[in-house]
Amino acid sequence: MAGVMDWMRAVSRDPRHYQIAILSSLILVGLFVYSFRLPWWHVLACVGSTLGTQALADRFIAKRSFDPRSPLISALSLTLLLRTGSITLSILAGVLAVGSKYVLRWRGKHVFNPANFGLVIVSLIFTSAWISPGQWGAAPVLALFLLGLGGIVTGKAKRWDVSLALLGSYAALLLGRALWLGDPVAIPLHQLQSGALLIFAFFMISDPKTTPDARTGRLIFAALVASVGFAIQFGLHNSAGIILALILCAPTVPLIDHLVGGERYAWPRFIRPTQGDTYVLTPAE
Amino acid sequence: MSSRLLSSVIALSATAVATQASAFCGFYVAKADTDLFNQSSKVAMMRDGERTVITMANDYQGEPEEFAMVIPVPTVITKDQVHISDPALLTHLDAYTAPRLVEYFDDNPCDSHRYRLFDAVPAPVAMESETVTLQKRAEALGVTIEDEFTVGEYDILILSAEESDGLQTWLEEEGYRVPAKARRTLGSYIKQDMKFFVAKVNLEARAENGSEYLRPIAVAFETPKFMLPIRLGTVNAKDDQDLFVYMLTRSGQVETTNYRTQKIPTGQEIPPYVKDEFGDFYKAMFATAADRDGGHGVFMEYAWDMNWCDPCAADPLSNEQLQELGVFWLDSPTDGPAIQPRRGRPIQQAKDVYVTRLHVRYDAKSFPEDLKFKTTGNRDNFQGRYVLRHAYDGEMTCEAASEYKTDVNERRQTEIKTLANLTGWKRDDIRERVEADTGFFDVSKTAPNHKWWSRIWSQD
Numbered sequence: 001m002a003g004v005m006d007w008m009r010a011v012s013r014d015p016r017h018y019q020i021a022i023l024s025s026l027i028l029v030g031l032f033v034y035s036f037r038l039p040w041w042h043v044l045a046c047v048g049s050t051l052g053t054q055a056l057a058d059r060f061i062a063k064r065s066f067d068p069r070s071p072l073i074s075a076l077s078l079t080l081l082l083r084t085g086s087i088t089l090s091i092l093a094g095v096l097a098v099g100s101k102y103v104l105r106w107r108g109k110h111v112f113n114p115a116n117f118g119l120v121i122v123s124l125i126f127t128s129a130w131i132s133p134g135q136w137g138a139a140p141v142l143a144l145f146l147l148g149l150g151g152i153v154t155g156k157a158k159r160w161d162v163s164l165a166l167l168g169s170y171a172a173l174l175l176g177r178a179l180w181l182g183d184p185v186a187i188p189l190h191q192l193q194s195g196a197l198l199i200f201a202f203f204m205i206s207d208p209k210t211t212p213d214a215r216t217g218r219l220i221f222a223a224l225v226a227s228v229g230f231a232i233q234f235g236l237h238n239s240a241g242i243i244l245a246l247i248l249c250a251p252t253v254p255l256i257d258h259l260v261g262g263e264r265y266a267w268p269r270f271i272r273p274t275q276g277d278t279y280v281l282t283p284a285e
Numbered sequence: 286m287s288s289r290l291l292s293s294v295i296a297l298s299a300t301a302v303a304t305q306a307s308a309f310c311g312f313y314v315a316k317a318d319t320d321l322f323n324q325s326s327k328v329a330m331m332r333d334g335e336r337t338v339i340t341m342a343n344d345y346q347g348e349p350e351e352f353a354m355v356i357p358v359p360t361v362i363t364k365d366q367v368h369i370s371d372p373a374l375l376t377h378l379d380a381y382t383a384p385r386l387v388e389y390f391d392d393n394p395c396d397s398h399r400y401r402l403f404d405a406v407p408a409p410v411a412m413e414s415e416t417v418t419l420q421k422r423a424e425a426l427g428v429t430i431e432d433e434f435t436v437g438e439y440d441i442l443i444l445s446a447e448e449s450d451g452l453q454t455w456l457e458e459e460g461y462r463v464p465a466k467a468r469r470t471l472g473s474y475i476k477q478d479m480k481f482f483v484a485k486v487n488l489e490a491r492a493e494n495g496s497e498y499l500r501p502i503a504v505a506f507e508t509p510k511f512m513l514p515i516r517l518g519t520v521n522a523k524d525d526q527d528l529f530v531y532m533l534t535r536s537g538q539v540e541t542t543n544y545r546t547q548k549i550p551t552g553q554e555i556p557p558y559v560k561d562e563f564g565d566f567y568k569a570m571f572a573t574a575a576d577r578d579g580g581h582g583v584f585m586e587y588a589w590d591m592n593w594c595d596p597c598a599a600d601p602l603s604n605e606q607l608q609e610l611g612v613f614w615l616d617s618p619t620d621g622p623a624i625q626p627r628r629g630r631p632i633q634q635a636k637d638v639y640v641t642r643l644h645v646r647y648d649a650k651s652f653p654e655d656l657k658f659k660t661t662g663n664r665d666n667f668q669g670r671y672v673l674r675h676a677y678d679g680e681m682t683c684e685a686a687s688e689y690k691t692d693v694n695e696r697r698q699t700e701i702k703t704l705a706n707l708t709g710w711k712r713d714d715i716r717e718r719v720e721a722d723t724g725f726f727d728v729s730k731t732a733p734n735h736k737w738w739s740r741i742w743s744q745d
Contacts, residue, residue: 035548037665085663121653127536128662181473182449186653191543237509238658239542 015208016069023076023115023203030080034135035252043079049094050075057102059178062134069094069113071211073172077204081196081243084124084129093129104252109264113210113246120247123240126186131240136195145224159265160214165222166201167192170242173230212253221256325527326518327375331611332511332660333535338611340503341374349486349499353461357479357517359508362443364574369437370501374610378531380599380641384549384589384669386563387596391677394689422458431480437500438491442483446475456483464520464693474514503611513656519649525581526648530656532641533612538588539641540665543654546583546643549574549669550707556700556715557673558722566671568706571644575708581651584644588667591638596670604636612638639664676723690726694736 025042030036050071057228058066073095097118102108122129162230174188205211205225212218225245327342341356423430427447434441446452449472456463474481484502518526540546550570559566575582577635591601604615615636645656676693697719705712720727
């Protein structure tokens with residue numbers, strides 16, 4: 001019994017388990033409440049391609065044992081944000097997402113957020129794949145729900161700071177714009193209630209592996225992504241501004257890490273000791 | 286139970302919903318103290334890359350000399366970018382994309398097939414409208430008249446302004462009645478570097494061309510902003526407004542990016558009596574769908590490849606019609622192989638045009654921001670389509686008849702529930718109507734209920 005409790009505690013320590021649970025629930029909400037156009041075989045293909053890529057890369061490139069959790073998160077994020085009628089593109093996005101982790105690296109850390117990389121590359125190159133920023137609408141209730149859940153997830157991942165800093169900077173920019181234009185406050189509030197923005201803030205940019213190691217660095221990074229996203233959204237009139245901003249700003253992370261160093265994040269890992277029946281958590285790597 | 290398609294396609298024109306006239310993305314400014322308010326408007330938008338053509342139906346119904354409108358536009362517009370279009374085109378586009386009713390007739394369960402055919406009856410759309418002159422104080426007020434010209438029955442001014450007070454004062458001095466609350470919104474557009482397209486009816490030109498109605502205005506421009514300004518339109522609106530947007534693109538469906546685009550309910554079977562009140566049904570169904578989302582929303586009513594339709598509420602638009610409407614990428618109309626429609630009328634050569642019809646119900650509170658759009662690669666076809674299934678009404682003399690009648694009665698019950706759910710109408714009222722219309726089969730005195738195994742080996 002004690003073993004089960006320890007195991008539960010161990011499971012709850014890893015932020016990825018929360019993320020998998022919440023992303024999966026969001027997909028179900030999208031399917032049943034918001035009637036997303038999402039055939040189950042696309043989900044399967046995307047999950048299959050990320051897991052397959054990770055398994056192959058772990059075996060032949062990284063030479064370590066296969067862990068399905070990170071690629072599963074990438075697949076779920078892609079499923080949530082990438083809209084396409086082509087199963088080939090779903091698979092390609094998965095391969096690009098996970099592949100980027102092994103190919104595009106700097107000082108032992110991958111540069112791009114995997115799901116963000118797959119999403120942006122596929123939607124920029126192919127017209128039959130796109131991002132639907134309006135698919136969640138601007139439901140305040142949903143926004144609160146996401147805030148609550150997102151808080152838990154990112155709190156667990158110790159990266160709630162990047163989410164809040166992003167939302168804070170973006171909100172400040174939107175409010176500033178509204179003040180300058182003389183627009184009613186209802187307009188920036190409406191823009192902030194975008195479901196896509198909140199999902200991005202809590203479930204994409206918060207990835208601890210691709211954000212700067214130090215808190216100061218993360219705050220700088222969040223403000224940078226918010227500013228670039230704002231510029232793309234309102235200067236270039238591209239509604240997916242914030243998602244494009246992340247891929248554009250990702251290469252600055254090594255620089256930020258260089259300037260304000262910090263301890264590198266590692267996913268918690270279970271080690272089952274040879275004696276006794278207790279699970280112990282240690283930092284990975 | 287076999288049933289045979291079909292017959293009637295009853296298309297519902299937007300006018301069935303829009304009982305009262307008027308509106309644009311901008312606002313009407315009347316010279317007299319006419320109590321104007323916007324209720325519904327129709328806009329067709331052709332977009333490929335940054336090239337945009339917008340055709341605005343003019344359904345203003347007042348004295349033409351009192352008509353004037355102000356629309357924010359992203360760039361300066363010159364005379365050759367403006368075209369006066371044929372109102373029949375938007376009417377046709379409206380009919381082609383309208384929610385439709387289809388009828389199926391059950392076969393005699395005892396034998397043969399029967400078909401019936403009705404014609405599509407799209408309702409007509411009425412159009413109507415008025416003018417502007419010049420002045421000098423503009424400069425002093427920081428208003429620049431970028432261009433000034435007459436096209437068709439309209440006198441058009443393209444204005445840019447430095448600040449909203451000057452623009453508002455100028456418009457008022459020129460005799461336009463600008464809603465007081467518009468000032469802030471005008472200021473916002475000025476800062477976003479928008480220009481203002483001001484149109485009035487030129488009475489002489491109108492008398493010359495002898496047209497009774499005000500024709501739609503088409504404007505071509507190039508801009509990265511894929512949007513429709515609705516904020517000025519909500520300034521003088523008392524109630525909810527309905528906007529119908531017909532988006533024509535090359536690649537696929539258009540959706541809103543800052544509001545959620547949802548689909549209207551479709552494909553449901555409803556009681557046959559609804560055929561005579563399809564307009565009421567549609568209004569109630571749309572209102573119920575909108576209410577479930579807080580009373581407002583962006584609804585997709587049609588999304589289809591312009592090469593065909595099934596069933597057709599009206600023929601797809603021809604290349605000539607599309608060209609006139611502003612579809613600018615059809616320069617080589619004979620390109621592409623001819624494709625066969627799945628059913629229905631013969632069509633001409635294939636064209637690279639995909640149409641999305643969006644129905645937006647909005648007010649200032651629920652839609653604080655202008656509508657922003659994006660073109661997606663989604664080429665799935667979608668239509669608002671409602672099904673009437675008529676039971677076989679001839680004499681039935683066979684064993685299968687009793688089972689058929691029971692099935693039909695069950696079907697009617699389901700249809701009643703569906704209709705109540707779609708429209709919010711009371712089930713009892715619907716049931717009364719059904720009883721007065723088709724009624725139910727009397728199954729009490731029909732043949733004894735045969736066991737299922739009695740049908741396996743047919744009796745000799």
